[in-house]
Amino acid sequence: xxxxxxxxxxxxxxxxxxxxxxxxxxxxxxxxxxxxxxxxxxxxxxxxxxxxxxxxxxxxxxxxxxxxxxxxxxxxxxxxxxxxxxxxxxxxxxxxxxxxxxxxxxxxxxxxxxxxxxxxxxxxxxxxxxxxxxxxxxxxxxxxxxxxxxxxxxxxxxxxxxxxxxxxxxxxxxxxxxxxxxxxxxxxxxxxxxxxxxxxxxxxxxxxxxxxxxxxxx
Amino acid sequence: xxxxxxxxxxxxxxxxxxxxxxxxxxxxxxxxxxxxxxxxxxxxxxxxxxxxxxxxxxxxxxxxxxxxxxxxxxxxxxxxxxxxxxxxxxxxxxxxxxxxxxxxxxxxxxxxxxxxxxxxxxxxxxxxxxxxxxxxxxxxxxxxxxxxxxxxxxxxxxxxxxxxxxxxxxxxxxxxxxxxxxxxxxxxxxxxxxxxxxxxxxxxxxxxxxxxxxxxxx
Numbered sequence: 001x002x003x004x005x006x007x008x009x010x011x012x013x014x015x016x017x018x019x020x021x022x023x024x025x026x027x028x029x030x031x032x033x034x035x036x037x038x039x040x041x042x043x044x045x046x047x048x049x050x051x052x053x054x055x056x057x058x059x060x061x062x063x064x065x066x067x068x069x070x071x072x073x074x075x076x077x078x079x080x081x082x083x084x085x086x087x088x089x090x091x092x093x094x095x096x097x098x099x100x101x102x103x104x105x106x107x108x109x110x111x112x113x114x115x116x117x118x119x120x121x122x123x124x125x126x127x128x129x130x131x132x133x134x135x136x137x138x139x140x141x142x143x144x145x146x147x148x149x150x151x152x153x154x155x156x157x158x159x160x161x162x163x164x165x166x167x168x169x170x171x172x173x174x175x176x177x178x179x180x181x182x183x184x185x186x187x188x189x190x191x192x193x194x195x196x197x198x199x200x201x202x203x204x205x206x207x208x209x210x211x212x213x214x215x216x217x218x
Numbered sequence: 219x220x221x222x223x224x225x226x227x228x229x230x231x232x233x234x235x236x237x238x239x240x241x242x243x244x245x246x247x248x249x250x251x252x253x254x255x256x257x258x259x260x261x262x263x264x265x266x267x268x269x270x271x272x273x274x275x276x277x278x279x280x281x282x283x284x285x286x287x288x289x290x291x292x293x294x295x296x297x298x299x300x301x302x303x304x305x306x307x308x309x310x311x312x313x314x315x316x317x318x319x320x321x322x323x324x325x326x327x328x329x330x331x332x333x334x335x336x337x338x339x340x341x342x343x344x345x346x347x348x349x350x351x352x353x354x355x356x357x358x359x360x361x362x363x364x365x366x367x368x369x370x371x372x373x374x375x376x377x378x379x380x381x382x383x384x385x386x387x388x389x390x391x392x393x394x395x396x397x398x399x400x401x402x403x404x405x406x407x408x409x410x411x412x413x414x415x416x417x418x419x420x421x422x423x424x425x426x427x428x429x430x431x432x433x434x435x436x
Binding site: 012013014017018020021024025030031032033040045046047048049050051053102122123140141151152153154155157158161162165170171173174175177178179180181182183184185186187188190191192193195196197200201204 | 236238242251267269358359372376379389399400401415419422
């Protein structure tokens with residue numbers, strides 16, 4: 001079972017590594033970090049590069065593909081890149097699961113793979129799915145057919161565990177969860193716009209709109 | 219504020235990337251992945267290498283050091299390596315926080331940094347802390363003086379958020395949590411030996427002892 005995790009300049013590290021940590025533990029799984037070119041790929045926050053060990057042309061038939069998200073400046077080229085979209089459409093014909101984390105769903109949507117489907121994304125980007133004819137759903141993990149999309153960043157862990165259960169059964173998924181000691185105890189309760197302080201949510205929405213506006217103006 | 223994340227052959231990816239994702243978002247933070255040598259470092263499950271951008275000799279005075287864990291075969295050399303222990307003892311003299319995730323606490327303990335202190339580790343490795351004169355504590359995150367240790371793998375996220383709150387205040391930590399959408403919803407309830415099915419816990423304990431026995435016999 002080949003699992004391709006697509007990486008690109010300034011992707012968000014945990015978007016990719018959360019699912020990697022879960023899915024690489026599936027019996028028979030082989031994970032390949034796949035980029036447009038092989039070599040180091042820098043993550044969004046700096047100081048960390050992961051190696052893309054294969055290029056997209058070398059990975060034509062993965063069983064599962066996972067597309068992480070990133071900040072607007074990182075995802076923008078991926079929303080427009082013909083080669084990446086062609087590859088995603090090609091592999092999607094054969095995958096049993098095509099998955100995304102965070103704004104990775106915008107990339108799948110831009111490639112035309114989610115048209116008419118339900119999907120989720122980072123809470124700040126969720127409504128942008130509608131621009132691509134996708135129905136935005138404010139849930140942690142959304143499954144529609146062979147597509148599974150996760151909310152922002154850390155939601156990729158929950159997505160991958162759900163996927164592990166579907167692929168290998170509940171007992172295997174539970175064994176992976178226990179080995180990862182995934183018994184989360186966040187020290188604060190601000191992980192969702194529903195639970196975070198309202199002024200914090202409002203500030204981030206404003207910053208996000210301002211930043212989107214600046215991008216559009218450039 | 220320089221944050222050194224120490225990486226070594228077959229470390230567990232999420233042990234390092236969980237804290238990276240949180241701590242790299244702290245205002246003024248600069249993260250450096252630090253290895254015994256610079257260059258690619260393979261993680262334990264295969265298919266993923268991260269780049270160590272600095273060697274330990276190039277990072278003598280980080281403000282924070284984070285030591286991830288790994289499976290027994292990966293941590294064993296780190297429990298015995300004089301150079302790594304010397305570096306850890308050196309940097310520990312100046313760090314405001316010396317942190318570990320998972321079996322990374324065994325490495326800190328083997329370097330003599332946790333003697334007489336309370337600390338935690340992966341649930342399967344917890345009791346081994348006592349071999350180094352450390353008091354094992356079965357909690358998600360344990361703080362003792364300038365030392366902060368986390369339980370297995372995913373606990374590094376909770377540890378780093380607690381640390382972010384201490385360093386930059388509650389509001390900053392909450393903003394980081396919201397940006398990461400860290401509102402965990404595990405699809406199963408098997409993340410701790412207290413909640414996982416008893417037979418799964420027993421099987422893992424047996425496998426772990428067998429594997430430790432094989433290591434001792436070699």
